[in-house]
Amino acid sequence: MNLRKSLYALALFLTPAVAFAHPGHDQAGLLAGLSHPLLGLDHLLAMLAVGLWAAQQRGATRWVLPLAFVASMLLGGLLGFAGLRLPLLETGIAGSVLAFGLLVAVAARLPRAMALGLTGLFALSHGVAHGLELPALASPWTYAAGFVAATGALHAGGYALVRYLPQAAAPLVRLAGAATAGAGVWLLAG
Incomplete structure (x- = not known):
């Protein structure tokens, strides 16, 4: 019986708000x-870089990195919806642009646990930022669905760039990583 109640509570928790006074808020x-x-x-540069970096990996790490980013970002979004404010949030996001850019530039293959930890930590900061910027009167669930879908598309775009370009284009991917890292430095300085 407790399991059934828990499942009902979870279903209600995951259901978007439907009691708006007029339509259009979900869209x-x-x-x-x-x-x-x-x-x-x-956000754009960091999320593309995660896709680029994931495609430079071997084995399961290729798909685990983007999934870890999305899951941690969603958790951060929930924390942001709840009003959690992280110190130096924008610095963390700019730092993620620098870090992911550097990882792509050198085609780093870190131990999986380290790569996942780093990815999750940066994704959490992106998620908190998304959650804190929830528009007034918008459903948090449709907003979250939007930022998760856009993030997944950016990861997939970066991944596809690396996986479907000829191997001769690998230096261009690394150059894109270096440019992303440079943008991260610029964001940190600004």
């Missing part, structure tokens, strides 16, 4: 969630 939340990672240079 606004979804569109805002989709646009946040795409229109913020810091």
Whole structure:
């Protein structure tokens, strides 16, 4: 019986709010969630770089890194929705652009636990930022669905770039990583 109640509570928790006074908020939340990672240079570069870096890996790490990013980002989004504010949040996000750019530039293959920890930590800061910027009157669930979908698309785009380009283009991917790292330095300085 307790399991059934827990499942009902979880289902209610995961159901978007439907009691708005007038329609359109869910679409606004979804569109805002989709646009946040795409229109913020810091989010855009970091998420593309995660896809690039994942594609440079071997074995399961190729798909585990993007999944870890999305899961940690979603957790951070929930914390942001709840009002959690992290110190130096923007510095952490800019630092992720620098770090992921460097990892792509050198095609780093870290031990999986270290790669996942680093990815999860940076993703958490991106998620908190997304959660704190929830538009007024938007459903947090459609907003979260939007930023998760956009993040997944950016990861997939970066991954596809590396996996489907000829091997001769690998130096260009590394150059893109170096440019991303440079943007991270610029973001940290600004």
